[in-house]
Amino acid sequence: MAQRRLARIAGIDIQFHVSWIIILALIGLTLGEYFQAANPHWAAAVAWGAAAATTVLFFAAVVLHELAHSLVARAKGLPVQAITLFVFGGVSELTREPEDAKSEFQIAIAGPLMSLALGAACLGLSRLGSPHAPVIAVLLWLGWINLALALFNLIPGFPLDGGRVLRALVWRTTGNYHRATVVAGMAGRFFGFLLIFVGIWQALTGDIGGGIWIAVIGWFLESAAASQMQQETIKTMLGGHTVASAMQRNFPHITMDISVQELVERYMMQGNAQAAVVEAPGTEPGVVTLAAIREIPHEMWPLTMASQAMTPLRNTETTRPDAILWSALEKMGHGGVNLLPVVQEGRVVGILSREDILHYLGMLQQFRGWKTISGSAR
Numbered sequence: 001m002a003q004r005r006l007a008r009i010a011g012i013d014i015q016f017h018v019s020w021i022i023i024l025a026l027i028g029l030t031l032g033e034y035f036q037a038a039n040p041h042w043a044a045a046v047a048w049g050a051a052a053a054t055t056v057l058f059f060a061a062v063v064l065h066e067l068a069h070s071l072v073a074r075a076k077g078l079p080v081q082a083i084t085l086f087v088f089g090g091v092s093e094l095t096r097e098p099e100d101a102k103s104e105f106q107i108a109i110a111g112p113l114m115s116l117a118l119g120a121a122c123l124g125l126s127r128l129g130s131p132h133a134p135v136i137a138v139l140l141w142l143g144w145i146n147l148a149l150a151l152f153n154l155i156p157g158f159p160l161d162g163g164r165v166l167r168a169l170v171w172r173t174t175g176n177y178h179r180a181t182v183v184a185g186m187a188g189r190f191f192g193f194l195l196i197f198v199g200i201w202q203a204l205t206g207d208i209g210g211g212i213w214i215a216v217i218g219w220f221l222e223s224a225a226a227s228q229m230q231q232e233t234i235k236t237m238l239g240g241h242t243v244a245s246a247m248q249r250n251f252p253h254i255t256m257d258i259s260v261q262e263l264v265e266r267y268m269m270q271g272n273a274q275a276a277v278v279e280a281p282g283t284e285p286g287v288v289t290l291a292a293i294r295e296i297p298h299e300m301w302p303l304t305m306a307s308q309a310m311t312p313l314r315n316t317e318t319t320r321p322d323a324i325l326w327s328a329l330e331k332m333g334h335g336g337v338n339l340l341p342v343v344q345e346g347r348v349v350g351i352l353s354r355e356d357i358l359h360y361l362g363m364l365q366q367f368r369g370w371k372t373i374s375g376s377a378r
Contacts, residue, residue: 006085012070013082014063020085028055031141039132050134054141059085061118061146065153066092068114069107069161076103101172101180108164112150119146157188159224178236185229192222235326237364238357243328244321246360247342247350252276256283256307260293263306268293274339274355277348278310285348286310287341318343319352329357 007014031051035042042050062085069092070080078094098104122143129136154162163184170180195218203211252267254276267273268290278286288310296304319328319340328340332354342350 009063009067010071012067012080014085015082016085024055024059027058028052031055034141035137039134039137041132042134046134050138054138057138057142058145061115061142061149064118065111065115065149068110072107072110073098076107078103078107101168104171105165105168108161108168111161112153115146115150115153119143119150122146155191156184157186157191157221157225158184158228159188159221163188163225178232181232182229185225185232188225188228189222192218192220192225194218195221234329234361237361238325238329241325241360241364242321243319243323243325243342243352244350246325246356247321247352248273248356249350251348251351254278254288254306256280256305256310258306259302260288260296260304260306260309261301263288263309264293264301273351274353275341275351276306277341277351278306279348284312284314286312287316287348289339291338313341313343313348316341320344321349325357325360328352329354 005013005015028051031054032048035047035050036044039047063083066083066085070083073080073092073094076098078098080092080094083092098107120143122139126136126139126143131137131140153160154165156162156166158164158167158181166187167180167184170183171177174180196215197218199211199213199215199218201211202214205211252263252273252275254263254267256278263276267276275287275289278288286307288306292309292311293301296309317331317337317340319331319342321342321344332338332340339351339353341348342352
């Protein structure tokens with residue numbers, strides 16, 4: 001689902017999935033009904049106005065929760081791409097993982113501490129007036145929901161903040177990042193299955209809507225934890241293996257005056273190539289990818305030259321043959337690309353695609369236990 005930029009705070013983009021609008025609408029409708037039922041003396045406009053204000057302030061509280069993570073991460077030297085809000089909350093997108101257990105703990109705990117502080121502040125201010133006054137009613141709801149948000153996020157399992165706190169503690173105790181990640185992932189799957197069970201039981205005992213919602217949250221937690229464990233397994237398998245082990249060395253070298261039609265028919269179709277390198281003496285090299293070709297109307301292929309379809313090497317995400325495979329895969333994810341030219345001393349010496357990495361992973365699984373694969377140490 002597409003992400004849309006909402007604002008920029010402290011140099012960090014705040015963006016959201018369209019799914020976030022769904023949860024905002026549900027919260028607003030639920031709060032409108034709640035305020036009307038709890039305060040029948042309120043006018044309808046007052047109840048729905050309070051609901052709208054509370055929804056916006058809750059949204060701001062979630063942003064502050066994620067912003068706390070992001071600002072601590074930046075203080076630890078970790079670049080933050082953006083904060084993305086979606087149907088289950090928000091996530092701070094770090095470009096890499098913390099390098100030590102202490103930083104992991106501090107980044108993870110910052111969000112819940114922010115929510116606890118917001119909750120305490122709102123509940124403290126709510127004591128200044130009657131709970132049936134609109135402003136006080138809003139403060140009370142925000143106070144309790146921020147406390148609940150903090151406590152829920154402290155559940156010790158991935159992908160919640162509590163899971164990262166658990167990983168930091170296990171990492172600090174054992175000195176083993178991989179083991180700590182597996183422990184936090186298993187804990188996340190356990191709590192996910194527990195919530196699914198509780199949700200189903202609640203639905204069967206009469207609260208169908210609430211039960212389904214709890215089960216969906218449990219399913220999300222379990223899936224995210226399983227995905228994190230799978231990612232860590234892949235990262236561990238690729239550790240120590242370089243791009244040179246998996247890259248394609250045989251790829252088309254073409255001139256600038258070849259047409260896209262000829263490129264596709266002569267090289268892409270027959271050679272099963274995913275990219276071609278455009279080279280000519282005295283000119284800057286470039287790369288023509290399948291993705292670029294797909295953007296050109298088919299009828300224009302005979303009239304479009306490689307020089308027009310290529311992306312100059314200086315404008316392309318690249319990697320080196322001695323780079324770690326996992327770092328290259330991460331670069332693909334951050335750049336939103338499916339392949340990288342492999343460059344050494346200004347020359348393209350290979351092409352690395354996601355398919356190449358998957359194929360290499362398959363080879364590693366088949367030959368697990370061997371000390372070397374394609375000359376790369378395990």
